[in-house]
Amino acid sequence: MTVELRNVTIRYGDFTAVEDLSVTFEQGSVGLLGRNGAGKSSVLKSLLGLVRPASGTMRFAALQDGASAAEIRSYVGYMPERDAHLPQATAFEMVSMLGMLSGLPKRDAWRRAHEVLYLVGLDEQRYRPVSGYSAGMRQKAKLAAALVHDPQVLFLDEPTNGLDPAGRREMLDLVRQLSRDLGKSVVFSTHILQDVEAVCDSAVVMERGRIAAQGALKELTAGVEREFRLRVEPSTGDLLPGLQGLGRAESLGEGRYAVWLPEDEPTNGVFEAARAAGAAVRSLTLQRRTLEEVFLSAVRPGAQAAEEQA
């Protein structure tokens, strides 16, 4: 465990942004998904110590209970979604200044600024003002600033925003390296589900201040029933009666079938059904749910409720 939130409720006046949220961010990378207003930013704000939860507890593995907000912010790195830089500052000045404000002595802050700017690929441009950077370079400068004080936990808010395909791939590679090679815990807040699939090991889907789905990506996308695509030859025989005895099945034509088997049903039955129909199995592949399907199925009840309320 790196960060744990237990029964956290966040309120702004009468409005409850997050209600009774319990989630654990483990080492590795976690996608934080949700529509606008789902409560993602409120979770980040509370994790950064900028908002005090109305109830519940937050625990950082490396910090003692009751750590001050400033201590927490020294321990975590945050990359904001919006374009952000310090006026007139070069990338080196910005990153080293933010390092010093995180508590690094000047000499260490300077050394770290050079190192992290090299890491994100801005070493050649480090003495240029950030205001003159392209969108991709600015994103990298923000990532360098988030890394300068060597945080154990990184909160990245829409890190691929405004990047071209090449820049996006570069950023995702970098984030993957941070979590897999450097052992950082990365909380990756985004709307782009492909980014989460590319980088994260697990995901948390939030809807209306609550957790709608949570778990390892493999588990989330596996579903309750296993869906298979079956192709047999010759295609003349009718397998449907035999397959329907195992679970649900549907003919897709020309010897192709979609088969849904219960979790505990082995696939041997499929081969036996094919043999009984005088056909041979040419391929049997497991279909996974996409993260988009997981996301939509998780947030749909909330969206319907909101529409009904409206």
Add this chain to the structure above:
Amino acid sequence: MSQALHYRPLDCERVTGLKRLWPLARQEMTTLFRTKWGVALFFVCLFPSLGRLVMLLIMFGVVDFGPRALRERLTENLPPDLDHINPARAAFYFETALSTMPGMVFFLMLTSMVVARCIARDRATNGLELYWTRGISPWGYVFGKWLGGVLLTASVTVLMPLVLWLAAWFLAKDSALLTATAGQFFLGLLGLALMTAIWTAIGALISAIASSANLAMVLWAMLIVGSSAVAFVLSRALGEPELRSCLSFWDAGRVVVRDLASLPQRNVSVGGAYGMLLALTTVLFALARRRMRGVEALQ
């Protein structure tokens, strides 16, 4: 160390408290010197003090300028009304910083480029989001910015009078007259330091409230010049000269410094001046508190 990424884990003691905020103050203090126009502006702001230095050189006969008789008249037996041009009086050293012209004008030029813009400029580039998600509190950030602004402004309003006074001491044939001014001078210097701190705090609070750097500059200029103009007109119209020290932000500060230095003052309300500054600071602080909440950093 990860060879592929050239990433080394950090191994150092973290600094806390003022040491952590000092880089912010240093950055603010040097912000004016990042452009040639800023450097030029700073040296322009030193002109009045440099003019006084030339006066000292003439009065003490180091530079031979003007008729001798006039020089002698200037250095001897000046009436109290002309204390501000008499090096034997403490007022001589303060006047550049406290006068409406050129003191207020140069103070306005300097502070509107630095103090009044300091927080609003960061807000415009979303810099607050970067600062406040570090190991400092929002008010720690404001303090760091203010400290930098105070140190820069004090180099003109406090340091230059001190340099002038030391120069006069060095140039004088004997130290009798200058040691006679020491008590009043250092109390006045303390007053100047206090007023610089209060004036820049008000400027920084305006910057914290304003939505843009330009708006902050306009508000700051309106506060200094506008309140002086309104106070001048009202005091004349109502025949109440004390009103100036109660309504004008600049005049109130001047009255406070002179009061602390025990310099003679006429037609002023000392209590009104203290009250005005206290009320203004309190109101601006209350307004700034709403904009300086940590939750404002992320939207």
